Amino acid sequence: MTMAETIRLALRLLEAGGKVWPKAGLSTLAFLFLAASTAAQEGDPEKGAKLFKACKSCHEIGAEARNGVGPHLDGLFGRQAGILDGFKYSSAMKKQGEEGLVWNEFTLDQYLKKPRAYVPGTRMSYRGMSRDAERTHIIAYLKTLSSEAPAENPTAAKPHRPEMGAAAMDLTGDPDYGEYLSSECVTCHQITGRADGIPSIVGWPKEPFIRALFEYKTNVRSHQVMQNMTINLGNEEIAALAAYFGSLDPQ
Amino acid sequence: MPRISRRTFGGLMGAGAASLALPYYARAQGKPRAVVIGGGAGGATAARYMAKDAGEDLNVTLIEANPKYTTCFFSNLYLGGYRDFESITHGYDKLASNYGITVVNGRAEAVDRDAREVTLADGSKVPYDRLIVAPGIDLIYDSVPGYSEEASEIMPHAWKAGPQTQLLKAKLDAIENGQQIVMVAPPNPYRCPPGPYERVSMMAHVLKQKGFNDSKIVIIDPKPKFSKQALFQEGWDKHYPGMIEWYGPDVHGGIASVDPQTGEVETDLDTFKGALVNVIPAQKAGGIAAQAGLANDSGFCAIDPKSMRSQADDNIFVIGDASIAGDMPKSGFSANSQAKVAAMAIRGDLLGSKVFPAKYSNTCWSLIETNDGVKVGAQYAPSAEKIASTSSFISQTGEDDAVRQATYEESVGWYKGITTDIFGA
Structure with missing residues (x-):
């Protein structure tokens, strides 16, 4: 034990x-x-x-x-x-x-x-x-x-700050389009939100989700599969994926 | 959310399935009918996506001969002792109970394209509005002179996962130090391009673990080069020095015959004798594809790269190993990717739902030795004449141990992900 x-x-x-x-x-x-x-x-x-x-x-x-x-x-x-x-x-x-x-x-x-x-x-x-x-x-x-006080509403979106992927962040992603595009993601990333050797991407807030995809796209984060997956994704597609995965609840 | 089926899986799978079959299918009238032949990585994914995305608007039937499916992907890891057989075997119960798919445990014998119905081995008929044909491969046994289905009981191919894989493992585990293993590798095109070489790696892993340094593995290959060759050969030199010998056609000069009685493989160069001989013959689309008139002279089925629709019949789609998918390799990942495109096209055909432009992807992970994983992958899009690669990557020789370990762990995560995507959660 x-x-x-x-x-x-x-x-x-x-x-x-x-x-x-x-x-x-x-x-x-x-x-x-x-x-x-x-x-x-x-x-x-x-x-x-x-x-x-x-x-x-x-x-x-x-x-x-x-x-x-x-x-x-x-x-x-x-x-x-x-x-x-x-x-x-x-x-x-x-x-x-x-x-x-x-x-x-x-x-x-x-x-x-x-x-x-x-x-x-x-x-x-x-x-x-x-x-x-x-x-x-x-x-x-x-x-x-850890004894400091958190933000008044810790789940609210952050005030906008210019950074990588800002154009995609300004878009309102279409979750239906995102659901279609997501079929390429869920071959590896489980739709249930479980992480068994491949990161969970379910329920992420919009901003870090978009930032992560841009970081793969530009090789700031280095990963062959993710770079290959993101290389052809445009702003609209990235915003759609963020909207769809963000709308899901982990199981 | 998965919807609860009004149909029950148990009744169909039980002893009374045949007698219940006819009135059962007849009840499905009224809604469009999508039927899938073959419950592998392609077929089961297509059935699940159609049922999941169309809900109650579509009748989805999956016809599969076996009650359970053992994945070819990761079956080499079973040979190597990294996986048990149970962990690579999956049932269809979730597809039935969580997605409302009618799972028919039977063998599709014929497709009548004019009447639009599939005839099963028990004589019952399944009508369709759109049909997905996903039968995987059939082996062309006599592509290797002396080889046959009977011979495969002695010289297993193990290129369809199941009892053949278990037979190969039993024979591998019975090898004694000093005995030789011979693999006859397949010609292109075949299922799982890196598969034979990952398999040899797993065999070498088992021999090395037992300290069988006097044993050798010889590969007789009809191809002058193979998938991930530099990565495999680097790994073999590193982990199994002197154990694995690969002979391309310019060395062995051609495979003359195999003899199951003596365990010999005769080539122009020499005769190789193995205590275990693994013969992987040439391949073609599963038999139902040719029966339905969907396969061309190559033995595989031409498709429209935008949708996976058969070039021979607008009501039929062919996905997975049976299709001619341009630059995409024949792999479980490819089949899963093609299934989603076909499922979307069928929903568009039958329900008028929106059809987005096709996108395809593939990644193949291979294990060379414990925590030494490599990968190759690409993205694809339809061009005028084929599914064409738009970007690709491959692991590099000389990578850090940590990178290779992360690649292996990623493959384990992928297995969990894709089997959830195929068989449901």
């Missing part, structure tokens, strides 16, 4: 006993397990800030953070998994939250190590951070910012 399973079993036992499980209690329990295991070393938030660059294209943290491809991370510690209003979580993540998964040093450490193993069915496409020390650093960094 892994440490995560041990904790969750303990949680379920407590719930079964009809007790309300205080968040403070959870972190105490997690801390005990944590102390008993390996992660006694201190994380370095500065190193964590550098590592967080890999997360930034999807997650915001700190003052005025908003939801993007991933949920914002303000108030993360002690938060039940999968509960931010307005964010399209996978049903797997919501279920884990309902069954007692709360984010803290320990659960984050386990999740970041191998997301798809810890929450099977998660939409998060990140493959995992295998080095123990790196996860400690990144968690230390998250702690320095």
Whole structure:
């Protein structure tokens, strides 16, 4: 039994006993397990800030953070998994939250190590951070910012700023056209929103979706299949795809 | 959202299917009827997209001889021990229950193009307004002298996934150190261009894992070059030095015959003896295509590149390996891509729904050794005379291990994605 399973079993036992499980209690329990295991070393938030660059294209943290491809991370510690209003979580993540998964040093450490193993069915496409020390650093960094207040309406579209793909962002995409075009995408990207080795693209906000396609098209993001797929897509097609995939809910 | 079918899958698949069949199909009158022959990567995708996009407005029937489908793609990974057989085998239950497709477990024996109906092996008839023919390939056994369907029980082809694949694996697993494997590779055009060479890689992986360094794998190839050749040969040198020998026609001079009794492959150069001989003969469109008069002298079916519509009959579309798809290779990915174009064209024909310009794509991933994956792919568009490549890519020799590992992991994700797209979720 892994440490995560041990904790969750303990949680379920407590719930079964009809007790309300205080968040403070959870972190105490997690801390005990944590102390008993390996992660006694201190994380370095500065190193964590550098590592967080890999997360930034999807997650915001700190003052005025908003939801993007991933949920914002303000108030993360002690938060039940999968509960931010307005964010399209996978049903797997919501279920884990309902069954007692709360984010803290320990659960984050386990999740970041191998997301798809810890929450099977998660939409998060990140493959995992295998080095123990790196996860400690990144968690230390998250702690320095997560008590900031998020934007008033974190799911609202961002104020427009000029950047790559702006012309496509100004268009109103036709979701029907997008559905037709999407048939080329769903050969690899599952329509259910599951990520099993190929990123989930279901339920993304318009802006990051369009930006990602332009970044593939111009080889800012380097990937042979995606470059080939996007090379002939025009603004109207990209806007249509963003409108269609953005309209879907992950399962 | 998938709609719930009023029809039930169980009744059709059960013992009473034949006696129920006639009144059953007769009930379908009133709505346009789209019928698909063949439940593989092309046919099942086409049935699903028509049913999904047309909803209750269209009757969709899928005729498939086998109750389950084992994918040819990833069957080499089963040989190599990376996949179990169950994981590459898929049923049709979701197509029936979630999309309302009538799945008929039977063999299509004939197409009457004037009456617009398909006759099944049990004599029942399935009428259509539009028909998709997606039978895959038939093997031309006698393209290799001495080879036959009976001989394939000793020298498996395993080029249609199923019992042949299991037979090939059993024979591979029974090889002893020092014994030789011989593959007779197929001539163009054939299903899955990189497939034979990925297969050899997987065989070598099994031998290497067992420490069978005295065994060899010899490929007798009728082609002077092959798909992803530089990538495979680089990988073979790296992972299996000295184990794999490839002979093109300028070396072996021609394949004279094979002998299932002795395990010998005779060429102009020499006679090669294998404890396991894998013969992959020449191929043509599945038999029903020729029966229906859709195939030309090449053995495959000419189509309109804008729609996959048969050049022989406006009411019929041919997709997948059976079609002549221009620059597109015969692959599960290609078939899946062509299916969507045909499904859209049929909805346009029968329901007047909007038909967008055809787009096609393909990517073929191959595994050379654990975490060493490579890929080749392209996008295509119809030109006046064929489906023409508009852009393409291929993995590079000398890539980082991390890139190759990511390519392999991507292929695993793709398998999950495409099988969901074919068989439904």
